[in-house]
Amino acid sequence: MSRKGLMSDKLKEEIAKELGVYDEVKKAGGWGNVSSKTCGNIVTKAIEIANRNAE
Helix, strand or coil: CCCCCCCCCHHHHHHHHHHHCCHHEEEEEEEEHHCCHHHHHHHHHHHHHHHHHEE
């Protein structure tokens, strides 16, 4: 069973660039090898953006 991503790769990349961790994503060879802390920071930022857009 495949999992559908909730965030587009484009949004994840934009947030990673904003947080200054995009080089880590590129160096790790994709999202699968990125630390859970970094992924958590990206999710947190995505939630902040979503909340701003909902207001």
